[in-house]
Structures are given as structure tokens and as C-alpha cells.
Amino acid sequence: MSIYDTLNEQQKKGVFTTDGPVLLLAGAGSGKTRVVVHRIAYLIEEMGVNPFNILAITFTNKAAGEMRSRVDKLIGFGSEQIWVSTFHSMCVKILRRFADKIGYDTNFVIYDTDDSKAIVKEIIKKLNIDTRYIKEKAIRGAISHAKDELIGVEQFEKDAAYDMNERKIAAAYREYQTTLKKNNAMDFDDLIYNTVKLFKEHPQVLLNYQERFLYIHVDEYQDTNTAQFELVRLLADKNKNLCVVGDDDQSIYKFRGANIRNILDFEKTYPNATVIKLEENYRSTQNILDAANAVIHNNVRRKDKSLWTRKDSGNQVHFRQFETGKEEAEFIVSDIKSKSRKGIIGYSGCAVLYRTNAQARLIEEACIMSGVPYQVVGGVNFYSRKEIKDLMAYLKTIDNGKDDLAVKRIINIPKRGIGATTILRAQEAADAENISFYDALKKARSIPSLAKSADKIERFTDLIEYFRHRLEEYTLVDLMDEIISKTGYVEELKNDGDDTALDRIGNIDELITKINTFTDENEEATLSDFLAEVALVTDLDETEDDVEKLMLMTLHAAKGLEFPHVYIAGMEDGIFPGMMSIVADERDELEEERRLCYVGMTRAMVDLTLCCAKCRMQRGELQYNAVSRFVKEIPMELLDNKPQVRRTRDFDDYGDDSGFASSFKPKAIARAKQTERMPVMAKEVKALNQISGLAKGSDMNLGELDYTVGDRVHHIKFGDGTVTKIDREPRDYKVTVDFDTAGTRIMYAIFSKLKKI
DNA sequence: TAGTTGGGTTTTTTT
DNA sequence: AACCCAACTA
Numbered sequence: 015m016s017i018y019d020t021l022n023e024q025q026k027k028g029v030f031t032t033d034g035p036v037l038l039l040a041g042a043g044s045g046k047t048r049v050v051v052h053r054i055a056y057l058i059e060e061m062g063v064n065p066f067n068i069l070a071i072t073f074t075n076k077a078a079g080e081m082r083s084r085v086d087k088l089i090g091f092g093s094e095q096i097w098v099s100t101f102h103s104m105c106v107k108i109l110r111r112f113a114d115k116i117g118y119d120t121n122f123v124i125y126d127t128d129d130s131k132a133i134v135k136e137i138i139k140k141l142n143i144d145t146r147y148i149k150e151k152a153i154r155g156a157i158s159h160a161k162d163e164l165i166g167v168e169q170f171e172k173d174a175a176y177d178m179n180e181r182k183i184a185a186a187y188r189e190y191q192t193t194l195k196k197n198n199a200m201d202f203d204d205l206i207y208n209t210v211k212l213f214k215e216h217p218q219v220l221l222n223y224q225e226r227f228l229y230i231h232v233d234e235y236q237d238t239n240t241a242q243f244e245l246v247r248l249l250a251d252k253n254k255n256l257c258v259v260g261d262d263d264q265s266i267y268k269f270r271g272a273n274i275r276n277i278l279d280f281e282k283t284y285p286n287a288t289v290i291k292l293e294e295n296y297r298s299t300q301n302i303l304d305a306a307n308a309v310i311h312n313n314v315r316r317k318d319k320s321l322w323t324r325k326d327s328g329n330q331v332h333f334r335q336f337e338t339g340k341e342e343a344e345f346i347v348s349d350i351k352s353k354s355r356k357g358i359i360g361y362s363g364c365a366v367l368y369r370t371n372a373q374a375r376l377i378e379e380a381c382i383m384s385g386v387p388y389q390v391v392g393g394v395n396f397y398s399r400k401e402i403k404d405l406m407a408y409l410k411t412i413d414n415g416k417d418d419l420a421v422k423r424i425i426n427i428p429k430r431g432i433g434a435t436t437i438l439r440a441q442e443a444a445d446a447e448n449i450s451f452y453d454a455l456k457k458a459r460s461i462p463s464l465a466k467s468a469d470k471i472e473r474f475t476d477l478i479e480y481f482r483h484r485l486e487e488y489t490l491v492d493l494m495d496e497i498i499s500k501t502g503y504v505e506e507l508k509n510d511g512d513d514t515a516l517d518r519i520g521n522i523d524e525l526i527t528k529i530n531t532f533t534d535e536n537e538e539a540t541l542s543d544f545l546a547e548v549a550l551v552t553d554l555d556e557t558e559d560d561v562e563k564l565m566l567m568t569l570h571a572a573k574g575l576e577f578p579h580v581y582i583a584g585m586e587d588g589i590f591p592g593m594m595s596i597v598a599d600e601r602d603e604l605e606e607e608r609r610l611c612y613v614g615m616t617r618a619m620v621d622l623t624l625c626c627a628k629c630r631m632q633r634g635e636l637q638y639n640a641v642s643r644f645v646k647e648i649p650m651e652l653l654d655n656k657p658q659v660r661r662t663r664d665f666d667d668y669g670d671d672s673g674f675a676s677s678f679k680p681k682a683i684a685r686a687k688q689t690e691r692m693p694v695m696a697k698e699v700k701a702l703n704q705i706s707g708l709a710k711g712s713d714m715n716l717g718e719l720d721y722t723v724g725d726r727v728h729h730i731k732f733g734d735g736t737v738t739k740i741d742r743e744p745r746d747y748k749v750t751v752d753f754d755t756a757g758t759r760i761m762y763a764i765f766s767k768l769k770k771i
Numbered sequence: 772t773a774g775t776t777g778g779g780t781t782t783t784t785t786t
Numbered sequence: 787a788a789c790c791c792a793a794c795t796a
Binding site: 073074075100101102126127202203205206237266267268269270369370371372392395429431432433434435436550552568569570571589590592593594595606607610632633 | 784
Binding site for chain 1: 787
């Protein structure tokens with residue numbers, strides 16, 4: 015009995031068709047990763063291919079890690095030689111070797127979204143662009159899109175010749191690339207773009223990789239953009255042993271440049287391609303599949319296929335409608351809690367999915383209130399938190415003074431009395447002499463305009479130079495420790511007693527742990543290596559999956575995962591599908607939302623619950639939404655509750671909702687009054703006033719804590735602890751508690767709801 | 772120069 | 787509600 019016997023016929027075909035182009039159209043849950051992994055095993059063990067000659071590309075680090083470990087398990091020997099990598103990290107590896115051929119240093123830094131934002135802002139000022147007509151986001155979007163489509167600056171300028179705004183954007187694009195090059199930096203899009211450029215301009219480099227990668231696999235092929243497509247095409251051009259796996263119904267990254275044509279037209283690009291459809295689903299019950307199929311069938315632009323399963327029909331899909339978003343969240347969490355209590359399913363077997371990250375808050379609050387352990391996947395990236403970015407900027411500056419952006423970030427952190435004026439002057443001097451910002455700082459004393467602040471500047475550059483010398487003998491962790499102590503970063507955090515200070519310090523500890531792990535795993539690694547690694551890491555990559563926690567994430571983040579019980583919150587027109595896609599004149603956008611819905615539904619293995627609210631807070635205003643059209647696309651008999659026809663608005667049971675009390679401000683109410691648009695508003699304003707009364711009430715409560723220093727208290731999330739300090743603040747008490755298990759936390763009395771025990 | 776306040780703006784989704 | 791920016795004050 016061989017490892018291939020467990021595969022179905024179609025899967026086998028995918029595994030055994032090793033030569034030539036192969037398109038594996040793999041529906042959700044049809045075992046596509048399994049096919050790729052077995053295929054790799056087959057190549058090595060049956061075809062005698064050297065693992066060294068195999069490449070597997072994924073989109074996320076997590077997917078790469080998953081594939082790596084599954085390959086390791088299936089293939090005993092030599093599996094570490096296989097190149098399993100994301101597009102981005104593959105390109106970094108290639109560019110670290112050859113970037114000098116296209117005019118970069120090989121130790122280039124990688125700019126994240128925040129960095130490019132900052133650059134674009136500078137450019138807007140420099141080029142005097144009026145942001146009333148051209149938004150910063152539009153510029154960034156245009157630049158990014160251009161690179162995704164392999165449109166360089168020159169081409170962009172040509173195309174833009176006849177349009178005022180486009181010409182401005184073209185100028186910004188040019189300036190942006192110049193700035194990045196000057197800083198020896200590449201953004202995410204550059205990584206792909208430049209690798210393609212490298213391959214096109216240097217055929218011998220390309221050939222080198224073509225001869226190495228004899229068998230190429232691309233996962234989630236439907237998410238490739240034009241540049242990635244071209245990259246793959248070039249790599250596979252010599253041998254054409256290209257196996258792409260994807261599902262056009264799960265293409266949900268158009269906004270990031272993904273070109274669905276890549277998968278729809280694969281057969282046009284490779285006329286002799288073998289096309290294999292995997293339609294047997296091993297994940298979900300028939301009811302869930304039928305519902306998902308019914309939704310996706312409303313899309314026009316797709317390859318027709320229908321998933322089926324050998325499983326029973328299972329439960330109906332649950333549908334629940336609530337008055338408010340808060341009730342929705344409370345229901346979801348209490349439902350999960352009761353399932354867990356009854357032993358139906360553990361917390362880690364459940365996931366709550368939503369369209370936008372902002373929706374996570376309500377669910378989170380409900381979890382805290384009822385003591386359900388949870389983990390939010392994604393959200394704010396660890397590495398984009400202020401304190402982490404600050405310390406990383408120190409590392410970047412020490413590593414490579416060419417990154418002006420990093421230097422400017424920390425030059426006055428902690429405060430050194432170097433303000434905007436000085437920075438501007440130094441930049442002018444740098445521009446005039448055509449040197450980097452940091453080099454200009456080092457020459458401050460000989461630059462007249464900087465003479466006044468030369469002392470302060472020198473103290474900063476001396477510090478950096480000191481760290482640079484230390485780099486030779488120190489480990490990365492020691493260096494980090496010294497940066498923290500010499501700059502007094504943590505000290506300062508502690509002193510200004512911000513209520514987020516402890517979280518921030520915790521983050522810094524985590525950063526140190528991460529550095530430690532990295533240096534343990536990569537003994538030879540340099541500081542540059544660490545910085546590159548970090549630049550490509552997202553929070554999505556770091557989910558601990560074996561812990562008993564309820565998972566909260568966006569629908570996008572859920573792709574590729576599965577859970578026994580899935581809840582989708584906010585099934586409302588305007589939220590999901592989002593307003594933008596409803597208003598858009600092209601059908602495309604709505605189809606993408608529908609695919610997203612399909613992705614979400616097909617995450618569920620045994621139980622799927624769709625929820626919505628009639629009314630919820632959005633952008634500081636109450637909004638009334640109709641039930642999502644996607645729910646209505648599901649045949650009635652598959653649902654346990656019918657979507658109601660929309661009732662007249664009615665708020666009678668809404669007034670006592672004290673949960674909103676602390677978040678309402680008079681300003682919001684004034685605005686709500688201003689935007690009055692319908693007769694119903696009168697009632698709404700009444701409800702709001704009622705709530706605002708409660709808000710005032712809670713402010714007056716100051717002075718009535720039922721515990722004091724030394725008392726034992728209970729917190730719903732952190733458990734029991736001892737109060738060590740209470741500070742009076744204008745609006746509230748700030749309470750410091752030493753928790754038995756959760757460490758020391760500083761929190762506001764009203765929010766923390768501590769109970770004396 | 773630094774910190775605060777007020778006003779205006781904004782929204783998907785992420786490598 | 788959250789964020790960013792500009793203007794004002796200390």
C-alpha cells in the first residue's frame with residue numbers, strides 16, 4: 015500500500031501528471047494542499063527528482079510553513095532542500111544576491127505600508143499636490159497598481175501625458191522611486207517588480223534559476239497579479255513544468271492587484287495544459303455546501319463547477335437576526351459558550367468571521383464579558399506598533415544609515431530637542447550635497463544652517479556610532495537591551511504612565527523574545543537578515559492553533575483555514591457586501607464580495623451560523639441595514655430561519671442599553687441631529703439623549719470604588735489579583751493590580767469593572 | 772520646540 | 787469613533 019492510495023482519481027491525476035503545465039482547479043476543501051504535497055513526494059521518490067530542483071510558492075508565510083511541515087512529514091530525507099517560499103521572500107532571496115545588477119545595494123531595506131505612506135506624504139508636500147483633488151491614498155494605489163501591472167515610471171509618464179491628474183501622479187511615482195532608491199529601499203511591490211526586471215535584463219541570471227527550478231508549484235494561483243504571473247512564467251519558461259493550484263471562486267484579492275484572468279486564461283497561455291478539477295469536498299456537510307454553491311452560482315464570471323460531498327446533509331444553516339450589533343455579538347459568544355459547556359465543541363473548534371476588522375471589537379467585548387478565551391487574528395500588525403517601529407528604526411539606522419525614514423523617525427525619540435525645523439534643514443543640506451540624511455547629520459558642525467543644533471545632533475550620531483561598534487561584538491539581543499537602556503525608552507514609557515504603557519512594554523519584551531528565537535534558529539544571521547525577515551511577517555502568520563481559544567478574524571484572514579463551527583457576523587447589505595461594492599457601477603466588485611462570502615461559508619465543517627443586526631454603530635453613527643443579499647440567495651429550505659422582511663424601524667427596546675454609555679459624547683449627538691434625514695430620527699435622537707444621560711451618570715460616579723489598595727479583586731479576563739495602587743484622574747481612577755497569573759496591569763476603574771472579593 | 776485642542780476626514784479586505 | 791493635521795499656546 016502506497017501513500018498515493020488514499021487519493022481519489024482526480025487527485026491522483028494531479029499527482030502523477032508531472033510534466034508540462036497543469037492547472038488544478040481545486041474547490042474549497044477538496045484537498046489541494048494534499049495534492050501538491052503528494053506530488054512533490056512523488057517527484058522525489060518515484061521520479062528521482064532532486065529536491066533541490068523543486069520550488070513551491072505560496073502567498074503567506076503561514077501557508078508556506080504549513081506546506082513545509084506537511085512535506086517534511088511525508089518525505090523523510092532531503093525535504094529541507096525543497097524551496098518552499100512566499101513570492102515575496104523568494105524575491106528577497108534572489109535580490110539579495112543580484113540586486114546590484116539593477117542598481118540597488120544587495121543590503122536594501124524593505125519598506126512597509128507605513129513607510130511608503132510617509133514617503134508619499136513628503137512627496138505631496140514637495141510637489142505641491144493638492145490633496146483635495148488627488149488623495150494620498152489614490153497616489154499610493156496608483157503606484158502600487160502600476161508596479162503590479164509591471165508599468166514602470168517611463169511607461170506611466172507616457173500613458174499619463176494627456177491628463178492633468180495622471181501627470182501629477184506620474185511625477186509622484188517618479189519621485190517616489192527616486193526616494194526609495196536613494197534610501198536603498200524597496201517596497202513590497204518593488205520586490206516582485208524588480209525581480210522580473212532583473213530576469214528580463216539579465217538572461218543569464220534567469221537561466222540560472224530556470225535550471226535550478228525544474229518543477230514549479232504555485233498555490234492560490236487565483237490571487238496572483240500580473241507581475242507575479244510574469245515572474246512565474248519566466249521561471250517556468252524553459253521547462254514548462256508548472257503546476258498551478260487555485261479556485262477562481264476564491265479569488266478575493268483584486269484590491270491588491272490579483273488578476274483573475276491569470277487563472278481563467280491559463281489554458282490560453284498554455285494550450286497544452288492539463289486541466290484537472292477537484293470537486294469532491296472533504297470538509298463540509300451537504301447543507302453547507304449547497305448553501306455556498308447557491309450563493310456562488312450568482313456570479314457570472316467563473317468556471318462552472320459544483321462541490322459535492324459524501325457527508326450527510328447535516329444541520330441546516332442557522333440564520334439569526336438581532337436588533338443591535340451588541341446583541342448579535344452577545345448571542346454568538348453565548349452560543350459558543352454553551353456549546354463548549356455541553357461538550358459539543360471546544361472553543362478552538364469555533365471561529366467568528368467578519369468583513370472588517372472594526373467589527374472585532376464588539377465580539378471581543380462580548381468574549382471578555384462572558385469570560386470566553388479568544389484570539390484576534392490579524393488586526394494591527396505587531397511590527398507596525400509604534401514602540402516596535404521605533405526600536406526597529408534604531409536597528410535599521412544602526413544597520414544601514416541610508417534609510418532616511420528610519421533615522422528621521424528616531425532622531426527625536428526620546429526627545430532630544432531636535433524638531434521639525436532642524437530636520438528640514440538637515441534634509442536640505444543632504445539634498446544639496448547629494449548625501450544621505452544621516453551623513454548630513456554627521457557633518458552638522460560644518461553646515462552653517464545646522465550649527466545651532468550641532469551639539470544635539472552630535473549626541474545622537476555619537477550614540478548611533480557607539481551602537482555600530484557594539485554590533486561587532488554583541489549579539490542582537492544584547493544590542494537591543496543596550497538600545498533600550500541607553501535611550502531610556504522603556505523608562506520613559508513607565509514614567510508617562512499612559513494606560514497603554516504596560517502593553518507596550520509587553521510588546522517590547524515580545525520583540526526581544528522574537529529576536530532571541532530568530533538568532534537561535536539562524537546562527538549566522540546578520541542584523542540585515544533579521545530586518546528583512548521581519549519586514550515580510552504579518553500577524554496572520556503567528557496564530558497558535560492548538561490552544562483552546564475562540565478564533566476571531568476577517569473573512570480574508572480565514573482563507574485556507576477550516577473550523578467545525580463557523581459564525582459569520584454582520585450579514586448586512588452595506589457591511590457584507592460592503593457599501594463600496596454595492597454602489598460601484600461594475601459588477602466585478604459585488605462578485606468579489608460574493609466570492610468572499612463563499613470562502614467564509616466553506617470554512618465550516620459541521621455547523622454554520624449567519625448573523626446580522628438591524629441597526630449598529632458605524633463611523634460614530636447609527637446605521638440601519640437590510641439583511642445581506644447573500645443570505646437571500648440561499649434557498650429557504652437550507653436555512654433554519656427565514657430572513658424577515660424589513661420591519662419599520664422601532665427602538666422601544668433599545669433605550670436601556672448601558673453598554674454604549676461611556677462611548678457617547680455630546681458631539682456625536684449633535685452630529686446625529688445634524689444629519690437628521692427622516693421622521694424616524696426624532697425617536698432616534700430621543701434614544702440617544704437617554705443614553706447620553708447615562709454617560710453623564712457614569713462620570714459622576716467618581717469617588718465610589720468599593721475596593722482600595724491591598725484589597726483582592728477579580729477581573730473578568732485577568733482573574734484574581736491584589737490592588738497595589740490607585741491614582742485619581744479627572745475622569746476616572748487608574749488602578750494598578752498585581753494579578754496572580756496575568757502579571758501587573760494598569761487599568762481604568764470604569765472600564766475594568768473590578769469586583770472586590 | 773512641545774504639547775494641546777479643535778476641526779476635518781474617513782473606511783473594506785493584506786503581502 | 788478613530789485618526790490626522792493645522793493652528794495655537796506655553
